[in-house]
Amino acid sequence: MSAVFSPAMKFTTWRKLWLALATSEKELGIDISDEQLQQMKDNLYNIDFAKADEYESKFRHDVMGHVHAFGEVAEKAMPIIHLGATSCYVGDNTDIIQLKEALKLVQRKLVQTIAILKDFAEKHKDLPTLGFTHYQPAQLTTVGKRCTLWIQDLLMDYERVTYELENLPMRGVKGTTGTQATFLELFNGDHDKVKQLNEKVCAMMGFTKCVPVSGQTYTRKIDYHILSLLSGIAQSAYKMCGDIRLLANLKEVEEPFAKNQIGSSAMAYKRNPMRSERVCSLSRYVMSLPPSAANTHANQWFERTLDDSAIRRIILPEGFLAVDVVLNLLMNIADGMVVWPNVVEKHVMEELPFMATEVILMECVKAGGDRQELHEAIRVHSMAAGAVVKGEGKPNDLMERIAADSLFAAVHDKLDELVDPKLFIGRANVQVDDFLTDEVNPVLEKEAALLDKEVVDGVNV
Secondary structure (H helix, E strand, C coil): CCCCCCHHHHHHHHHHHHHHHHHHHHHCCCCCCHHHHHHHHHCCCCCCHHHHHHHHHHHCCHHHHHHHHHHHHCHHHHHHCCCCCCHHHHHHHHHHHHHHHHHHHHHHHHHHHHHHHHHHHHHCCCCEEEEEECCEEEEEEEHHHHHHHHHHHHHHHHHHHHHHHHHCCECCCCCCCCCCHHHHHHCCCCHHHHHHHHHHHHHHCCCCCECCCCCCCCCCHHHHHHHHHHHHHHHHHHHHHHHHHHHHHHCCEECCCCCCCCCCCCCCCCCCCHHHHHHHHHHHHHHCCHHHHHHHHHCCCCCCCHHHHHHHHHHHHHHHHHHHHHHHHHHHHHHHCEECHHHHHHHHHHHHHHHHHHHHHHHHHHCCCCHHHHHHHHHHHHHHHHHHHHHHCCCCCHHHHHHCCHHHHHHHHHHHHHCCHHHHCCCHHHHHHHHHHHHHHHHHHHCHHHHCCCCCCCCCC
């Protein structure tokens, strides 16, 4: 991601755009020689950054600084570099190209993260765990089913990224205020050639769509959409890692912890969820960016005002750089996440007796018991058991109380069966299978090529 937003990427793309413009102008009849085009091709990557900075200091203009730096190494082409164009031709089109390349990287890492989480969900689809609503114990779910909630969010983000990649338009060849007046002059009033020029340049740069109309810049609403998409990924990551941090406190699930990793300089026993905390920290920053893009778009006066420039140079690269790190961390966490089944079961069994009382009541009624009498007995036993748990700090003894009460004799020989956690997970494990088969696998099959690409980014904790 650093390479996508590097000076080398930015300024070589400027040169590629100048070459695309000159090539298209020649094809449409402008007097540009093959030698001029060849010199441009030969020097796309031959950038003297110090010389460009020198020219920029002299002209107080970054684009003209690079026009002259390019012209020094492609001398024959100097007279036709930037012919008919305005600064936004290279500036805005390069921004769009960088956004597209950054989105491709985000899409790949999203798919790879989903693939890792899929394996985790499949592995733990049958492991009952406490569900929580209001962060209070609720009906059971499974560890794998909970993971599908994280995957579903990331799939929605993947769909948004894919949509933007398929529909992101290039600014194209629009001129100083979007009217293409200079190009119309260049082609002696030939509107068809101006339209062809725009289409040719966009096609040469790998775009099937271009902004239909513009002022000097492409509409800054595009930036808002992109940052909203990144915010969505950050929200998904924050939700997942927030859950992991809470589960780590319960000692049910932990993120990877290196053999020699130190959790605290003072408390040697600590195993802090540092990776998840870092994800939440970075995600909180990314989630703060869309309002900046919204205000930038809203405050663009008429065809353009330059107060969009400085802020965009910060929020667009930093938004992508932060999400890139977030996805690296998600992959690392998901790939090494540890589940402690015995702790999970312990917490389940502390609450399950209360949840099992309705089943017990039904079984006793079917055996001829009085529903109202049984209900009152369960209520009394439940209150007493709750008082033992909360007041005395002892284990839940509700089942022992029911086992000692003759009212429940009909189920005494099968109490253990009635409080089997697997009876209380509903369709959770089946839902995992259906979700992975119907929603996840088709995406992973479609994007198989992305899964084959090696992740070279490391995670330092």
